[in-house]
Amino acid sequence: MDKKLTIKDIAQLAGVSKGTVDRVLHKRGKVSQKALDSINAVLEQADYEPNLIARNLKNNKIYSICVVLPNPESDSYWQPCIKGIEQAKKEFKAFNLSISSYYFDPEDTESFIAVNKSVLNLAPDAVLLAPLFYKEALDAVEKYTEQDILVNTFNNQLESEEIRNFVGQDLHQSGRVAAKLIHSIAEKGQIAIIHFDEKIKNAVHMQEKEKGFRNYFSQKENSDYEVTTLKLKRKNYETKLEDFLKENPKLTGIFITTSKAHQIAEIIDKTKNNTISLIGYDLLDKNISFLNKGTIDFLINQNPKQQVYLGLSFLVDHFIFGKEINPSTLLPIDIVNSENASYYME
């Protein structure tokens, strides 16, 4: 009595065979109107749910999934992704998955193209892609799709009909979170947005954050803050920043739109200036150390680990459980200080 209805039950109730019910459930056609009607009638009033477990038993195929992401050794922002992939592997061991990672050089478009080419040759069932290079990523997606390889993305948004699922953050809102934080902690005065990254590929990321940040302040009437933007590149950034600090003595807060906050913090530390509040991104060891020291006030966690993990779990939902997956999942924008950081680093 405490059992769920099975396809067999439905077939009996409708006076047809399991096969016919199956055809109706999967809309495979070749069913007479009469059979269709009677099955639909039964389905409507019974609360039948197909058993996804049994559905999959047949398919003892191993699904191969390739994760394509920047080499964490080139940019440690990506380091946590390795853990996320490991966790997914462990968690989903029960389902026939074969997950492997492929790294490209985040500074080198050619390597992105090359890695995607070799992954294409492997002909996996799905690719989970960090589409850092917009145009090239669109090309890659197209080729994958031609080969019937499912492509999902994470971290960077890509406008494409072919992408089934994206996991990442709302960068505009992320800028607003940073602005609210600065508003909470920084004295009245001047605020600097620092874009510290030479890579053009990050431009969109940084711009969106800036927009959100400025949007917050522009909505505040008679705001006591003046917001300026400063672009820094690896070359000469130290002297440039030092000059900027001298030129702007009223500076009370800095928002760094990339994960390079630690490099700014190092310079601020040298100046012995305790009055400048710092907000940055990502839980890199170096950032955490300045967070504990007090130079950086807050970090915003973009949660790369969770991004891949979720991306992979959606693929499991799709392949194993045949679930519909949301086109876009926006992760929470975690505010991190020295006291709650450990929870987000795992």
Add this chain to the structure above:
Amino acid sequence: MDKKLTIKDIAQLAGVSKGTVDRVLHKRGKVSQKALDSINAVLEQADYEPNLIARNLKNNKIYSICVVLPNPESDSYWQPCIKGIEQAKKEFKAFNLSISSYYFDPEDTESFIAVNKSVLNLAPDAVLLAPLFYKEALDAVEKYTEQDILVNTFNNQLESEEIRNFVGQDLHQSGRVAAKLIHSIAEKGQIAIIHFDEKIKNAVHMQEKEKGFRNYFSQKENSDYEVTTLKLKRKNYETKLEDFLKENPKLTGIFITTSKAHQIAEIIDKTKNNTISLIGYDLLDKNISFLNKGTIDFLINQNPKQQVYLGLSFLVDHFIFGKEINPSTLLPIDIVNSENASYYME
């Protein structure tokens, strides 16, 4: 070739039958030394993983789980739990689960006892319990265990050998997070910890938070803050707080250890005093509205929704996948401001 090894393969390799392999895998005995040896030899070098999906196919038993928690209508802190339970129901529909909720009155020990008694009579397979009343909860756990009903807990910790799993937060650390926040935003001066709750059952909760909060400041050398504690009960709390504010003009920050921050905020608002920073707990609508208004600066999310959801998902892991479950899971202590709140409310 792209297939996982099955029990059949193992049997063939070991020169025995599936049944014998199964007996070895489940240590059900009645296997000759010879068979055992040859099977073990094969198992050791092959990377066989039993297919958990198929394993469960047989068991089309419906596992019944009762969630026992305070009535959300008495205390809206528990409101999100309903969503968590709904989400779990939806997510785990594929596995035969029957999840039902039972509410007790959080102010009434007798109702806690009564609800547990009736749940005991239902003889479910497992109970997920919010053990608000310590002593009575221990009694209940004992009775459940006698009837071979698995008990897991959430939100409140209970020291008991019989509890297999707890999901909640580290309250001491949570107090430290609040302290760091106050330290970031409040001017030098006096800080008040307000315990606003008449229920004794919350005493431990509130004390732990206070300890963590004070612990943070005591570690700071020459701290410019003085910390006082104020206990408020529903009766007279308005005049009491107003008096307190008058007596302590240097007050720059308040840490409310319960979810009642909105009641404090309302009074602060009336005084038109913008210099007091407020930190509280939990994303109740009323709290959120003061967060958006700016009266409350930060809320700490205790994530009751995630607590039940995870508690239930661990039961699925246990019953359906036979996984070992961690005795204790401490959730991240989320810092919430007006800009990232929506993500945590779902």
Add this chain to the structure above:
DNA sequence: TTGAAAGCGCTAACAC
């Protein structure tokens, strides 16, 4: 257009 039947991997009852 339909039903019967085999089989996915695993378990457990049942012969031998």
Add this chain to the structure above:
DNA sequence: GTGTTAGCGCTTTCAA
């Protein structure tokens, strides 16, 4: 002790 077998719910092939 051990192998055989039926069957879990669903899919798919095949014959009718």
